[in-house]
Amino acid sequence: VVEAGGDDARAVGAAVYPFTGAAYTVGITGAPGAGKSTLTGRLLVSVRETGDAVGVLAVDPSSPFTGGAILGDRIRMQDHATDPGVFIRSMATRGHLGGLSLAVPDAARVLDAAGLPWIVIETVGVGQVEVEIVAAADTTVVVVNPGWGDAVQAAKAGLMEIADVFVLNKADRAGVDDTERDLLTVQGLAGDRGWVPPVVRTVATEGRGTAALWDAVRAHRVHLETTGALARRRADRLRDEVRAIARARAAAEADGRCTGVAFEALVARVLARETDPYAAAAQVVGPVGDS
Numbered sequence: 001v002v003e004a005g006g007d008d009a010r011a012v013g014a015a016v017y018p019f020t021g022a023a024y025t026v027g028i029t030g031a032p033g034a035g036k037s038t039l040t041g042r043l044l045v046s047v048r049e050t051g052d053a054v055g056v057l058a059v060d061p062s063s064p065f066t067g068g069a070i071l072g073d074r075i076r077m078q079d080h081a082t083d084p085g086v087f088i089r090s091m092a093t094r095g096h097l098g099g100l101s102l103a104v105p106d107a108a109r110v111l112d113a114a115g116l117p118w119i120v121i122e123t124v125g126v127g128q129v130e131v132e133i134v135a136a137a138d139t140t141v142v143v144v145n146p147g148w149g150d151a152v153q154a155a156k157a158g159l160m161e162i163a164d165v166f167v168l169n170k171a172d173r174a175g176v177d178d179t180e181r182d183l184l185t186v187q188g189l190a191g192d193r194g195w196v197p198p199v200v201r202t203v204a205t206e207g208r209g210t211a212a213l214w215d216a217v218r219a220h221r222v223h224l225e226t227t228g229a230l231a232r233r234r235a236d237r238l239r240d241e242v243r244a245i246a247r248a249r250a251a252a253e254a255d256g257r258c259t260g261v262a263f264e265a266l267v268a269r270v271l272a273r274e275t276d277p278y279a280a281a282a283q284v285v286g287p288v289g290d291s
């Protein structure tokens with residue numbers, strides 16, 4: 001319902017909202033094929049060992065529901081398919097106002113209200129929307145692989161600034177030391193005051209380093225909680241979300257008015273130089289000052 005958007009989604013969102021706020025969200029991002037789903041599957045093992053339940057939202061807008069990447073995610077996570085303490089959802093979005101960047105927090109809140117204490121959100125680290133989604137997690141994990149320029153590519157995608165933990169996955173491959181050195185040189189770009197994002201080497205396919213990754217996530221959580229940064233981050237996030245919703249609604253409202261006979265007549269007047277584009281826009285949505 002939340003993915004589909006519309007009035008029903010809004011009703012669900014309003015109903016669950018009072019019951020949210022207890023879950024901790026972990027975002028995992030990186031290039032396609034970096035090993036995010038494999039790592040997520042391993043993290044689920046670490047979480048389940050503590051007895052906690054966990055939800056996963058795998059977000060890949062480039063793949064349709066039944067597409068290859070998502071099917072692959074399902075297969076990699078199928079070890080957990082019969083575990084009632086694990087909920088996995090591959091997310092796409094249809095009519096949701098504001099698209100994925102607003103649908104994902106809504107979906108996460110449903111899992112939060114359902115009582116899942118941990119929510120892992122996997123997104124590909126390409127594209128502004130995906131980066132925004134994952135940057136909105138409490139702890140953001142950025143996955144890179146050994147290889148010339150992988151850290152540079154991640155930097156270009158804007159992933160360095162949002163990393164709380166770096167994962168150097170596929171550490172069984174050549175070039176690990178070089179990539180780790182690259183990561184260490186950009187480490188200073190990331191993190192909050194008092195937190196330097198650690199670099200954790202993993203071989204996700206073998207489960208190597210994944211317990212250390214979970215330890216790093218929990219250490220970051222402790223850092224955020226003890227410094228008060230968690231409450232600040234969450235307030236910033238809600239502020240951004242309210243602003244984004246307001247913006248999306250205003251845009252949808254404007255689009256709704258920019259159609260039909262009266263609008264075409266207005267465009268004809270602009271074309272005839274009887275009025276100018278700004279004055280015409282003001283007729284559509286009302287004057288909003290000098291913009």
Ligand SMILES: Nc1nc2c(ncn2[C@@H]2O[C@H](COP(=O)(O)OP(=O)(O)O)[C@@H](O)[C@H]2O)c(=O)[nH]1
Nearest residue numbers: 032033034035036037038169170202203204205
């Ligand atoms: N050699 C090696 N391969 C890995 C490792 N982690 C994942 N892979 C492989 O990389 C491919 C992509 O993994 P996947 O988890 O789907 O990546 P995602 O697209 O980032 O979710 C799969 O074939 C995995 O088996 C690793 O640590 N070492």
Ligand SMILES: [Mg+2]
Nearest residue numbers: 036037069073
């Ligand atoms: Mg994946």
